[in-house]
Amino acid sequence: MSAPAILPGELDRGAERAILHRQLERTWATPAGFWGALTTVDHKTIGLRYIVTAFGFLALGGVLALAMRWQLARPESRVLSADLYNQAFTVHGANMMFLFAVPVMEAMAVYLVPLMIGTRNIAFPRLNAFSYWIYLFGGILLWAAFALQIGPDVGWFAYVPLSGPQYSSGKRADIWAQMITFTEIAALAIAVEIVVTVFKQRAPGMSLDRIPLFVWGALVTSFLVMLAMPAIMIASTSLILDRLVGTHFFNPTEGGDVLLWQHLFWFFGHPEVYIIFLPATGMVSSMLPTFARRPVFGYLPLVLSIVAIGILSFGLWVHHMFTTGLPRLGESFFTASSMAIAVPAGVQIFCWLATLWDGRPVWRTPLLFIAAFIVTFVLGGLTGVMVASVPLDLQVHDTYFVVAHFHYVLIGGAVFPLLGAIYYWYPKMTGRMLSERLGRWVVGLIFVGFHLTFFPMHFLGLQGMPRRVYTYQPEMGWGAANLFVSLSSILLAAGFALFFLDVIRSARRGPVAGDNPWDASTLEWATTSPPPPYNFARIPVVTSANPLWSEREALPVVTGLRVDRREIVISSVSDATPQARESSPRDSIWPLVTAVAASVMLIASIFTPWAVVWGAIPVAAALIGWFWPKGLPEDEA
Amino acid sequence: MRALAPAVLAALAFAGCQRETRDFRTDPPVLAALDDVAPLPNRIGGAPPDVYVALGQPYQANAYALSEGKRLYDGMNCKGCHADGGGGTGPALLDGWWRYGPDIVSLYVTLRDGRPRGMPSYADKLNSEQLWQVAAYVQTIGSYRAATAATSRNDQMQSRPSENRGPARAPLTEPPSR
């Protein structure tokens, strides 16, 4: 008790651990209570919040999917009206892509990346908080609109002219376009944070070849976000301008082009799939060694595959447009590039199989999810090879075959690893384990339910059932398969329900986990579960790709950081040699204020273009407040 | 604060609610009742039918109805005489000077019964709901009334400022000469 505290401005030169903890706690902790919840900039709190919100949207989107399957269970059914069904599938698609899949992958990165690379907070933590609020408001906008029957009804890729001013009256398409703006701002903010965090805040010694593969996935994903999202921002902004101001970007009569929309959208839309998929492969690569009990096979090929997929993903957007009558030569190029992406994807699969082959698998729920992922994703990838072929795409494009294909890729390729990842990192996030027994049920129900639901859709598509039909005529002969699919979807839903139940129950009642329950090798397991606000009392020093396995006794650490202000270590890009101490911002209400101001501006601009002018004033005021010096220690240097 | 944002959003959305509902099927009795206008003896102005008021004047405030009105305006050859509101063979509608006034009942009567100087009757071309849709759309062309709902812009040749910008505003200074 009488041990001397570290004085303000003094550095941690090997202080006693308890004192150090107390000091760091005082510096880094988020104030308790409601105010603290609004002002926090802790990447763990925000990351968790993000994850929970995204799973909330997943549940809502799932309910919509069930409603649609109810409607489609019988021919000419009238459970949902055509109008409501069109809103339902649009909101389902937009919700799953923009409010669940991308945000949840980024949220996992927000939570895990600083822990995995051994730093105390993400770069630009206030921007991180702002990103969450904007995302939340965008999600609320979409769902509030749907609840009020003004949900967008133009499909999640909102092709013009259907979503244009003439054929989509009212504000439905505007809400879709503006929701895009919200989620894109949020995603871009995170992408910037992740890139800076990974490049400049790695623990000393974590050179490029020691970065965990999930972090590689998150890094490449962030670059994809930064390169792809501007295309959709341009597209959705042009659409809003067409609709609100009367420009003619997509009006062929006045010199615009309908296909411009599709090019812009898919230039974003295809990388979007990899934005979702790459972090998932990173998760697999990071989890697999823990359960195979050996380091991952082919670290370098895996990293190169991630980068290669990231690059190739920009060269295949046209395979969504094979039926639009583009020149055949160009289409052939995109066939080749679409097929080529199977190669790096194959490299990853083979490396994982090799890891399993050579390892000694421990069959816990995350590994089960990984196995389910391999089985499902390979199938989805192979149907992907089919749709990449111009002639085959002419038959299966816009049918249930494609519906099946992308659910295989997205659920099989991203959601399965994600669920595995939740099982894997849940103890780190909450300090408690999820139920292994329920976990096996979850894997089983979801795996079986998924395949029973989506596999028959391949055949429905080949039998001529187009996607996005709110009903079909009884004589088409699709009734039995659709009924089967609808019934199977209940099984799938039951699996997800069980998962949610487990997650909610275990948060309080699960067995206590301890720091490193899986005996994993990466840095996030080097701190307590859940981690303290400052992540690491002292920043670890990394000497290998699997630090917790190679340094089993005690990790070497860095000392010499100030404890009376938020401070992190800045290191070099390639070798991660320490370069500087840098302050990290404290809690602030201004990100929320800015987010509210920006939301008001964006939503009001659906109704009048003048909102952009008048709405910019509060945003500017909020930003001034955000950056105004407060006289805190963090303001120094 | 966290609860406020949804509340504000909801309030905004509720305001936009009526303008978005889409009722595709109007019962034949309602259709019949919608034709029950009571124009004044000079056939300018008058009372809309009770059912129209009871429904909350749906056609003037509903974006979908206005868009349908616009579609019919084009499809029923209104453009042949009135262009996109600028006039030609028929009088202009964009300006603030209408022969029979801006009242919705006048517009309805004009469309239904025609007017002597070349305006044909559309009673045998549109049903009463469609007549209301066209009347409501035509009303948005003129400069008389600020509307809560805007029509869509055509993807055709741009002939005047975008409808979505709001009601056309005319300089009500010079009366036309005819």
Next chain:
Amino acid sequence: MGLKAYAFETSIRGALVAGALLGSQTARADPPALGLETIGRLELAWTFRTGNPRGHAGAPAVSGDSIFVLTPFPHALVALDLQGHERWRVVPDSDPRAEGLATGGGVTDGPVLAGGRLYLTTLDGHAMAVEAATGRVAWDRAVASLDAGETLRNAPLVQGGRVYVGSAGDDAGARGWLAALDSGTGRELWRRLSTGPDGEVGIGPQFRSAYPTEAGADLGVRTWPPEAWRQGGGSPGPILADAELGVVVYGTGHPAPWNPDQRPGSNRWTSGLFARDAATGAARWFTPTNPHDEHAYGAASPNLLVDRPWRGVDRKLLVHPDPNGFLQVLDRETGLILSAKPIVPTNAVSGLDAGSGAPVRADAKRTHADTMTRDICPAWTGPVLAEPALSAETGFVLLPTSRLCMDLEPRDSGVIPGTLSIGANVRLKVPAGPAGALVAWDLEREAPAWTAEEPLPLAGGVLATGGLAIYGTLDGRLKALDARSGRSLWEYRAPSGIIGRPVAFTGPDGRAYLAVLAGVGGPLGQAARGGIDVRDATAAGGLANAVRQAAYRDILGQGDESGSLLVFRLP
């Protein structure tokens, strides 16, 4: 020189009839006193306000000491003495529904004076004969049906005891027709249509076209999709008569609707030139000038009959300024096109195919449904809307031209009774440079002798007299040029734009008079009148778009409330 100039003073837009053939009632064309030297002394004697705000096209008729004015719809026929006092006035009953069919500003033309009677047609479909001396209506016949979308715009042609009347109503999808009435009683002698089976069109054994494309039975049906000819348009333009040959010659209007994709085929007998037997109406020849008309040009422009040597041989010529921008010279005995040269900048048509006489269209300016084609020159209004004149002193053809271009977007349009099924969105455009010009065309050289450029298109007719070219402009200037050089000699500022044609005559007092109707309107002037909102670029057939351009804006404010007759006199 062997040149025989027909007289062009007989007022009528479209019914330019040889004065010599009309007899002594017609005023003389060559008032000796009005000429290059005297024009500068011309001064306004009086004006007469008609009280009608529509565009005043055509010219008054003059007889002795009377001057007769037919106001636009609703019509009034007014007889004035040479001091401007009203003698009598006839106001025919009018059907206001005609306003709904009055496309292109709804300008009308007339009256025509012949044999002591005034012949006139009304917009709402009546043909009338009125005693010039008393104003008594001799006969009044309803010949056109408003229910079918027909109106009457052009002045009748009176010749050889027959009154020829041509319908209007292409934009309403009415089948065009030409009818001959008995001038004494108004009884209909024959009526020939511009589309449909040979019997109705008047194609028979007499028919001999200069072009093989016109051979075949029932082309008026077979060059249309099934039944489309029933709404086919093709209303006659101004009619000319050649008594020697016993024919009447006129151009037919564009096919309906504008959208070419709704009417594949060459759409006979629209958009071409017809010569018909004056007595029976049987067709003598037909020369298509814009078959399968994609730009709503038609061929109903005002023509000239000229007899003169052509490449060494004396020929009876028809000078036809086609709306596609080419001045065509035809042999009016056979319909053979002898020459075709552009008189305004053109890009829609690059030339004529020698074998068929059909225009060679530029692919870039072809039009299709739902597709916008930009900058088509000339615009649908064509280069020459009003009467050209032959200057007897110089032999030049004086053409009042407009150089407008257009953007055109055809759209599917249905035939809905009582509505104008135009089926196109159109914007007129003023190209760079002058928007109009008076072109003196030298038939000998097949090239312009001189060109007097104008900031605005010319929409009124030209008077050629005493070596002068006299014409009015849309911004209200009445001008006289030297017909040899185009040098400006005299100008008068009228209270309103002029789309009428000046007429010169010698009064009983022996003094030279010049009369012209002022009152802007018509397809190129109606936006000046109010009632058109130029913020809509497609308003008034796309004219609004041109008016929004700086070069055309002068026309605004020319909308004097009422039209007026201006009468000038040499002191």
Next chain:
Amino acid sequence: MRAGRRLAIGVGLGLGLGGCSGSQSALDAHGAQASALRDLMGLFTVVCGTVWLLVLLALAVAVWRRRASGREPAEPGATSERRLGIVVGVAVALTVLTITGLTFASYRTTRGLTGIADEGVTIRLRGYQWWWEATYQDQAPERVFRTANELRIPVGRPVRVELAGVDVIHSFWVPSLAGKQDIIPGRQNEITLKAERPGIYRGQCAEFCGLQHAHMAFLVIAELPENYEAWRSAQLRAAEPPADPEAARGRDVFLAKSCKACHAIRGTPAGGVLGPDLTHVASRETIAAGLLPTTRGSLAAWVADPQTVKPGSKMPLVPLDADELRAVSAYLASLK
């Protein structure tokens, strides 16, 4: 009115049962294009299926193969690492080979699709929300006519379908005959059909186009050339004046009510273009874009209450009393 309404609902609900049939399966190929695509589909399925099974096999062996036990993380040995590396390398090489092979197979099929000689029938097809308008083209304009929601084509002759956009994007798809091609405003696309045997092939709009995207179907009826020519000449004729008095009354009702403003019937003053041309409506197998079989009852149901049968369609409810409805349906049913 009430009778008509009841009739409407009765037929509206009971429809479909006796509806038209017609295959809409990509696997049931009856056209040159569709057959080529089906064969390619077979090749891809076999190759991809094999690959998938191999991966599953590898996974199964990797999971169940016998190995030393122990939970301690093991640092892999250099030889096993090299051996694994070779296996993975070979697998990647095989992947590259397979992918290249499939790509070339795909190219070859594409070349074959575009190589169909272009002669015979040309049809200009336009997609509207939510029906199809077909204009049969011909050098002779008098042989050009419009019909709707049904294409008749001669067997064995290539048929060029020009796809012209009017409102939003639609996609023309007859799975049994050919792949799909989008109809895009502002662009000209085309597709060639060639039916190998007579039959009724159903097609449907494949690109989401709004409310009634689900009910935007059409039939392609392939007939022997002589039947096709007979049909074509019949279509060229104007509608016959109705023979029986009820149908004649129906025509009068049709022309007096708002039907004429949107529909055209050649041979009558009705000349609207907002809806399908009805000149020979009763000669078509279905009405309302493949929704109902053409019978007098379904015509009556459709006219009486289109918004119950196809909610949101652009066909308005035209108030008719029971007599008028009967007469109009008799008239429409007479338009063979």
